Amino acid sequence: MSFTFIHAADIHLDSPLRGLEKYEGAPVERIRNATRDAFRNLVDLAIDKKVSFLVISGDLYDGDWKDYNTGLYFVSQMSRLQKEGIDVYLIRGNHDAASLITRELKLPSNVVEFSVEQPATETIEELKVAIHGQGFESRSVTENLVKAYPKRKEGYLNIGMLHTSATGREDHENYAPCQIKDLQDKEYDYWALGHIHLREVLQKKDPVILFPGNIQGRHVRESGDKGCTLVRVNNGQIDSYEHHTLDVLRWETFEVDVTDAESTEEVIEQTRTRLEDSYQKNEGRFLAVRIRVQGATNIHQKLIVEKDHVINNLRSMALEVGYGDVWIEKVKIETTRLMNINELKERHTPIATILEYFDTMVEDEDTLAFLLKELKDLQNALPFEVKSGDEGFDFTNTELITQKIDEVEDLLLHHLTRKTGVGSS
Structure with a gap:
């Protein structure tokens, strides 16, 4: 028997905007709606690929809902999957721990949420799949949850769902830490991890252990391609897995070396070339860019004195390059004196x-x-x-x-x- 499933994590639905209001001309609505649009892309992909089920390994939400609209949006997308006969399995992470979400909505019958009190196992008999998982009861879970997970269920494809920092990652809090050996000892076929926002394959097979990354970058530190993992199963074994892009807005940071520039106009033209290249590579997605202007140059002092003039001309040029779909988040003048x-x-x-x-x-x-x-x-x-x-x-x-x-x-x-x-x- 062959089938496919999707592994996603760190949706951060309706993640609030922090600090964007201080940027004049910031595409606030585009960024505010990005997590919803990316999540809709996830559901579209599941339907298009006719997957058997979807697993979401924590942080579906970014924290307590401001109002019920966040939950209602999630229910509306789950109902689309329900109509197609696609089940969804999810666990809570540090951002949507049981103690953080004060509002609740009854979920469609195709959505299964794992307990936050102890590990549980859900089986899909027609596919011979056993899914094991446990969510976060509170935001700060510092114990190794894996230790209490059950051993593999014989005769089934075993999938473990876990929101974890694993062995620790820079810029991520150390939640539910564990070692690779802890995961291997359970003898599962696939570990669907969440919490780390950068896609990372910890082990390629026996078992496959990976973080799919978040589905939509929310700020410049979450740059690059964001999405989920599509997994193919054949005869009860993991056959292959591949990344699928879901993001609708992409964050990038790049350096512009202006060492040889003799005028601010040259700086703008050099930046234009970089932006045009980046816009094409990102296949027309809305692009939010941080630019670092670097190099020892004759025009260092001029760039400092005319900083506002240079930055606003760069912003104007970016709007032209992307036909309104390129926004410069910040320009950092990091040049040095040549004299x-x-x-x-x-x-x-x-x-x-x-x-x-x-x-x-x-x-x-x-x-x-x-x-x-x-x-x-x-x-x-x-x-x-x-x-x-x-x-x-x-x-x-x-x-x-x-x-x-x-x-x-x-x-x-x-x-x-x-x-x-x-x-x-």
């Missing part, structure tokens, strides 16, 4: 005197402390949105002061060297 600062300091000029003063200021704790005191009232007067975020102003520590002194140095060098004709040599 020889040390040589400028050695000359007996007013510029050298200013540069020497800056050096002295950075090294003098008393001067920095005085600056902090002088800037205290300014810090209190700044609006919250100006002070918050990784690029916010925080004039309460000397580290930021020294950082800003570098930027002031760049501004002065741009204006002074342009007027006096002093430059690199």
Whole structure:
């Protein structure tokens, strides 16, 4: 007997937007609806491929529902699968743990949710499949849940569902940790894992152990192709498995090397080339991009001084490239000076005197402390949105002061060297 099933995880349906309101022109509605659109693609794929069932390994929701609309949307999609005779098996993860979701809706009869109290087994007799799983009762589950899972059910294809950090992953909290050997010891045929948002195959066979990744990136740290895994079963054994793309909005980060650029127009054109290439590779999906402009260049100071002008021209160009379907989330100017600062300091000029003063200021704790005191009232007067975020102003520590002194140095060098004709040599 041959059949297929889909393994998905980390849907994060209706995941809230965080911080997008501070970006003027952000495609808020496109991003807000992305998880729903990707989930609809998942259901479409299940119907199109005529799969026998679908497993969702935790974090169907991103937390407690704001209202019942999130649950109603899920029920509407499950009803589509019910009409096609496709069953769904799900477990709760750290984001939709039983203790977090306060609203409940009766689910269609084709949806089976595993217990959060102990591991359970569901069998599909006509396919000779046994599915084992346990959900999260609370957000923070730190014990190894696998230890309590039952041994394989003989004569069946055994699938284990688990929301876990496995042996630990960067940027993910250490929930339900376990070792590969713990999973192997159960002698299942397939482990359907969830929690890690990057697709990762931990073991290729005997058993297959994998994270499918989330189905839709939600911010720039979740970049690249997102989707689910389609698994083919033949004669009671895993025959093959493959990734299927589901995302409708893709996040990307790329660097633009402007070392040889002599004007801001060249920077914009170099970025255009990169954006056009990326847009084509992503097959016309809506693209949200973070750009890092890098390199030691003659126009470093100009880029700093005309930062707003450059960024807004890049945004305008991006809208043209993608016909409205490319949005620049952030531009980071990370270039460095090409001019020889040390040589400028050695000359007996007013510029050298200013540069020497800056050096002295950075090294003098008393001067920095005085600056902090002088800037205290300014810090209190700044609006919250100006002070918050990784690029916010925080004039309460000397580290930021020294950082800003570098930027002031760049501004002065741009204006002074342009007027006096002093430059690199």
